[in-house]
Amino acid sequence: MSEPYTLTLAEMASAIRKKELSPVELAESLLARIDSFESMIKAWVTLPRAPLLAEARRCEQEAFRGKFRGPLHGVPIGVKDIFYTAGMRTTGGSKIFKNFFPDFDSTAVARLKKAGALILGKTATTEFAMADPAPTCNPWNAAHTPGGSSSGSAAAVATSMCPGALGSQTGGSVLRPAAFCGIVGLKPTAGRISRYGVFPLAYTLDHVGVLTRTVEDAALLLNPLAGFDFHDPASSREPVPDYGRLLRSARRPLRIGLVRAFYQKNSTKEVWKNIEEAAGKFSRAGARVEEMEMPPSFAAVHDAHQIIQSVEAASFHERLFEKDPDLYRPKLRELIETGLLIPGVDYLRAQKIKGRFRREMDVVLRNYDCLLSPATSSSAPKGLASTGNPWFQVPWSLSGHPTVGLPSGLDSRGLPLAVQLIGGVWGEERLLAAARWCEEVLRIPLYRIFFNR
Amino acid sequence: MENTRCFEREPVKKETEAQIRQRLKESAGRRYGDSRAKKMLPALRATTKAILKTRAQDLALEDEPAFFIRSTRTR
Numbered sequence: 001m002s003e004p005y006t007l008t009l010a011e012m013a014s015a016i017r018k019k020e021l022s023p024v025e026l027a028e029s030l031l032a033r034i035d036s037f038e039s040m041i042k043a044w045v046t047l048p049r050a051p052l053l054a055e056a057r058r059c060e061q062e063a064f065r066g067k068f069r070g071p072l073h074g075v076p077i078g079v080k081d082i083f084y085t086a087g088m089r090t091t092g093g094s095k096i097f098k099n100f101f102p103d104f105d106s107t108a109v110a111r112l113k114k115a116g117a118l119i120l121g122k123t124a125t126t127e128f129a130m131a132d133p134a135p136t137c138n139p140w141n142a143a144h145t146p147g148g149s150s151s152g153s154a155a156a157v158a159t160s161m162c163p164g165a166l167g168s169q170t171g172g173s174v175l176r177p178a179a180f181c182g183i184v185g186l187k188p189t190a191g192r193i194s195r196y197g198v199f200p201l202a203y204t205l206d207h208v209g210v211l212t213r214t215v216e217d218a219a220l221l222l223n224p225l226a227g228f229d230f231h232d233p234a235s236s237r238e239p240v241p242d243y244g245r246l247l248r249s250a251r252r253p254l255r256i257g258l259v260r261a262f263y264q265k266n267s268t269k270e271v272w273k274n275i276e277e278a279a280g281k282f283s284r285a286g287a288r289v290e291e292m293e294m295p296p297s298f299a300a301v302h303d304a305h306q307i308i309q310s311v312e313a314a315s316f317h318e319r320l321f322e323k324d325p326d327l328y329r330p331k332l333r334e335l336i337e338t339g340l341l342i343p344g345v346d347y348l349r350a351q352k353i354k355g356r357f358r359r360e361m362d363v364v365l366r367n368y369d370c371l372l373s374p375a376t377s378s379s380a381p382k383g384l385a386s387t388g389n390p391w392f393q394v395p396w397s398l399s400g401h402p403t404v405g406l407p408s409g410l411d412s413r414g415l416p417l418a419v420q421l422i423g424g425v426w427g428e429e430r431l432l433a434a435a436r437w438c439e440e441v442l443r444i445p446l447y448r449i450f451f452n453r
Numbered sequence: 454m455e456n457t458r459c460f461e462r463e464p465v466k467k468e469t470e471a472q473i474r475q476r477l478k479e480s481a482g483r484r485y486g487d488s489r490a491k492k493m494l495p496a497l498r499a500t501t502k503a504i505l506k507t508r509a510q511d512l513a514l515e516d517e518p519a520f521f522i523r524s525t526r527t528r
Binding site (some may be wrong): 009174189203204233236239254297299300303304306307310337338340341349350352353354355356358400422451 | 465477484497499500504506510512517521522
């Protein structure tokens with residue numbers, strides 16, 4: 001068998017179930033991988049090795065007895081450091097919570113554990129998932145940002161330090177780092193995964209998402225995470241299908257809508273050339289790719305997002321901020337200070353625009369299996385002072401439509417490029433099936449290219 | 454006759470970009486001090502533009518704030 005760390009999440013889970021791979025062997029392989037890369041990448045903030053290995057040994061003994069906790073039995077997963085983990089330090093990337101040990105798990109973490117996953121450790125995040133960067137570097141070129149805010153999760157998955165990780169997206173914090181690091185990012189429909197026990201950035205924009213190396217792995221992680229949670233008022237009672245099973249019966253995406261206007265104008269030439277090449281490949285493989293127009297409310301989506309994010313971040317942080325503003329880093333501080341000044345009527349108008357845009361997009365999406373755009377306006381920018389621009393993901397964080405980011409090539413500097421697929425609300429199974437099809441057509445598994453560098 | 458002027462209805466004027474910016478700047482000054490408010494000017498300009506652009510959207514009376522996506526199933 002290949003080195004365990006090279007396996008995909010699906011392959012790891014399957015090999016453990018067939019007793020071809022021991023959870024202890026897998027955990028040790030991932031820890032060795034971390035030892036090789038961590039000093040350069042800085043993806044982890046907490047890495048409790050002894051408890052991980054002890055839990056892996058328990059999983060191993062259970063597997064010997066034919067007992068499996070769930071579909072992810074013995075598979076270690078990375079968790080962004082804004083998710084509460086019982087007894088494990090949870091800093092939110094902030095000095096304020098530098099010694100915070102929650103006494104309960106966030107719902108997402110609890111559900112992963114119930115499915116048999118092991119918590120490998122906590123991955124680096126920007127401060128409270130906003131824009132003040134983590135120290136993490138891009139695995140493809142350490143002088144470049146890995147993106148944010150799920151910086152450590154993306155870098156850890158891209159370097160195969162773990163097969164999958166939890167992330168969150170309020171603006172572009174799952175798909176952007178996934179794109180910059182050359183892996184798959186999934187942001188499901190708002191309300192699909194509970195946000196309970198996750199530090200909020202903006203209550204009505206926050207999504208829990210996953211970062212993996214393949215679409216199949218994203219579906220496997222979504223399965224246990226999705227579903228209603230009494231503790232989260234935004235979580236949905238929509239039925240949760242078996243995403244993995246539906247993926248295996250993937251049908252060809254018949255119609256793909258290429259979003260041109262805003263995206264072409266704001267893309268580098270190299271990014272737009274890449275998306276046209278991808279669209280050409282999909283078309284030649286049998287998909288019907290046609291350009292589509294965005295509805296009128298698109299003109300104000302970035303502004304509405306900015307207002308909502310500022311006000312809601314200010315609402316969450318107000319008391320902590322008043323107590324000690326100097327503990328906040330500059331970008332989040334400015335966001336909070338600005339949010340505290342915005343009139344309520346302007347905030348509610350932004351929420352109305354959010355509703356209008358969602359309804360208008362629902363109508364547009366009836367005509368397509370998915371929409372297609374570049375995932376980011378450029379490849380990962382140089383420097384670690386910024387995590388890049390979230391503009392290309394913001395519309396879908398505002399509307400709540402599910403999105404998948406897929407690697408689509410390398411630019412002239414050898415940095416990853418990616419496409420963004422957008423689906424209808426609650427339509428993750430259809431979107432993932434389309435993404436799987438696109439993945440097979442593109443055949444650009446950047447994580448395998450990374451192994452051979 | 455002059456007294457009737459106070460019953461004439463003045464149209465409600467829309468705030469201009471400069472007025473919104475000034476109002477935000479003054480609020481920032483009162484809350485965080487003038488020195489901090491001055492440093493916040495680029496952010497206040499961006500917020501002013503965002504407010505203006507959202508105000509320019511033609512929303513219907515029936516449009517409601519959309520905090521969360523409504524499930525198609527009742528709770």
